[in-house]
Amino acid sequence: MAKLTIDGREITVEAGTKVIEAAERLGIFVPRYCYHPGLSIAGNCRICMVEIEKFPKTQIACNTDCLDGMVVRTDSDKAKETRRHILEFLLANHPLDCPVCDQAGECWLQDYYMKFGLYDGRFYEEKVKKQKAVSIGPTVMLDAERCILCSRCVRFSDEITKTSELGIVSRGDHSEIAVHPDRELDNKYSGNVVDICPVGALTDKDFRFKCRVWYLKSADSICPGCARGCNIQIHYNTDRPQHGSGERVMRLKPRENPEVNQWWICDAGRYGYKSIDHNRIERPVVRKPDAVQEMDWPQILDEAARKIREAKGKIGVFVSPQLSNEELSLTRKLFSGDRFQTFLFSPNPEGDQDDFLIRSDKNPNTKGAELMGFKSTGVEALFKECEEGKIEGLLIFGQDLLSLLDPRRVEPALNDLLWTVFIGPHHNLMSEAASYVLPSAVYAEKNGTFTNFQGKVQKFNQALEPLGQSRPEGEILKDLADRLGVKLSLAATG
Ligand code: SF4
Ligand code: SF4
Ligand code: FES
Numbered sequence: 286m287a288k289l290t291i292d293g294r295e296i297t298v299e300a301g302t303k304v305i306e307a308a309e310r311l312g313i314f315v316p317r318y319c320y321h322p323g324l325s326i327a328g329n330c331r332i333c334m335v336e337i338e339k340f341p342k343t344q345i346a347c348n349t350d351c352l353d354g355m356v357v358r359t360d361s362d363k364a365k366e367t368r369r370h371i372l373e374f375l376l377a378n379h380p381l382d383c384p385v386c387d388q389a390g391e392c393w394l395q396d397y398y399m400k401f402g403l404y405d406g407r408f409y410e411e412k413v414k415k416q417k418a419v420s421i422g423p424t425v426m427l428d429a430e431r432c433i434l435c436s437r438c439v440r441f442s443d444e445i446t447k448t449s450e451l452g453i454v455s456r457g458d459h460s461e462i463a464v465h466p467d468r469e470l471d472n473k474y475s476g477n478v479v480d481i482c483p484v485g486a487l488t489d490k491d492f493r494f495k496c497r498v499w500y501l502k503s504a505d506s507i508c509p510g511c512a513r514g515c516n517i518q519i520h521y522n523t524d525r526p527q528h529g530s531g532e533r534v535m536r537l538k539p540r541e542n543p544e545v546n547q548w549w550i551c552d553a554g555r556y557g558y559k560s561i562d563h564n565r566i567e568r569p570v571v572r573k574p575d576a577v578q579e580m581d582w583p584q585i586l587d588e589a590a591r592k593i594r595e596a597k598g599k600i601g602v603f604v605s606p607q608l609s610n611e612e613l614s615l616t617r618k619l620f621s622g623d624r625f626q627t628f629l630f631s632p633n634p635e636g637d638q639d640d641f642l643i644r645s646d647k648n649p650n651t652k653g654a655e656l657m658g659f660k661s662t663g664v665e666a667l668f669k670e671c672e673e674g675k676i677e678g679l680l681i682f683g684q685d686l687l688s689l690l691d692p693r694r695v696e697p698a699l700n701d702l703l704w705t706v707f708i709g710p711h712h713n714l715m716s717e718a719a720s721y722v723l724p725s726a727v728y729a730e731k732n733g734t735f736t737n738f739q740g741k742v743q744k745f746n747q748a749l750e751p752l753g754q755s756r757p758e759g760e761i762l763k764d765l766a767d768r769l770g771v772k773l774s775l776a777a778t779g
Pocket of ligand 1: 435438486
């Protein structure tokens with residue numbers, strides 16, 4: 286252990302702790318560019334200089350071990366003066382791009398200049414010109430002039446994805462970031478380099494020029510893309526729909542959680558937000574043999590509840606691992622008893638998996654559903670019973686049975702039913718065939734919890750209002766429960 290003083294405050298830390306980390310534990314912020322807690326230490330940007338008693342020169346806080354009896358000053362005149370010089374040096378060749386730079390508003394050069402710089406520029410020479418707006422892969426653009434060579438992106442591709450697409454080439458003030466010849470920055474986690482680039486050198490093709498960051502609002506959420514449940518922030522802008530796309534979500538960003546996703550998310554999850562506003566069912570619809578007709582909520586709920594209440598045969602319920610724990614709990618209470626046959630049925634086929642974050646189960650709450658007793662067996666037997674006329678109707682939570690299962694098996698079974706109720710957010714073949722279509726909200730439009738494959742229960746928060754007339758499944762289930770005369774306790778309603 287080492288007992289030291291930082292800005293006059295005492296702290297005891299484990300041996301090997303860096304000064305920057307000890308300061309952070311005291312709530313003292315030391316500026317940093319190259320230092321990132323998830324990467325090895327490079328110690329090359331020098332912005333984290335602090336003054337340490339008995340050391341003749343200022344030292345970098347990110348690569349100096351705490352020692353017993355050390356006296357550190359992050360706020361002395363000498364420390365501040367050194368920082369100002371470092372910033373001036375880092376900005377010597379930096380272009381005056383702020384007005385047209387996508388990073389403006391979240392750029393650490395801008396922020397630190399205002400906080401630690403505030404010097405008058407003394408650089409009158411021609412700045413070194415480098416390549417601008419170069420595509421270095423399917424997701425990322427590089428502006429080499431803006432790069433401060435902190436090497437975070439290089440270390441990310443060496444240490445986290447181990448794909449090593451990036452490197453620093455040339456010498457002195459001609460040094461720049463580049464992809465290796467004949468290669469692209471193309472891996473399943475490529476978008477993270479944009480998050481960790483402290484300046485506007487690496488920008489996201491999907492986000493750049495869509496929205497100034499100061500117009501963004503943020504909600505803490507959980508990625509529904511797979512069973513990992515990476516912690517994310519939804520950045521959205523409901524005031525200014527962009528480029529006529531109608532998209533309200535502008536981007537997703539990782540949210541740090543050391544036990545689940547550390548600082549990272551995969552590209553599939555990052556760009557998965559597009560489904561939020563695409564292909565959505567916006568109004569309740571009833572499909573009769575001779576017509577398809579929109580209906581208001583009270584009426585369609587009355588009709589659906591009547592079908593369920595008056596059913597003479599059994600009812601099959603396809604429960605989805607996309608539902609939250611709270612919605613699953615309501616489903617279990619509402620559809621219990623001999624009349625109902627429930628199955629856990631994934632709307633997404635299994636996909637790729639790696640030994641980092643990505644899981645083959647492309648649902649966020651399979652574990653939660655299993656812990657509540659839902660099982661995925663028995664679907665085959667159900668179709669047999671449909672054909673035998675024992676099943677009267679089906680309740681389907683968004684799954685596209687007609688594409689997920691063999692249509693030669695499903696179509697005849699569906700034809701033998703008297704009715705189908707589809708509760709889901711997106712159009713698919715099943716929603717186009719169901720007799721009652723109840724549009725539901727997506728994860729970004731509601732509150733709840735998912736249980737990830739490790740068994741961690743994680744909360745997600747509403748960012749947006751449900752699109753059109755869609756409603757969260759929890760509300761739909763409660764309204765059905767009222768009509769069916771089932772009392773649901775408040776605890777189960779989430
Ligand atoms: S591109 Fe960004 S992350 Fe990479 S070295 Fe330059 S400043 Fe650092
Ligand atoms: S690993 Fe899974 S949960 Fe994490 S971002 Fe990717 S799809 Fe989403
Ligand atoms: S943050 Fe310490 S040298 Fe870069």
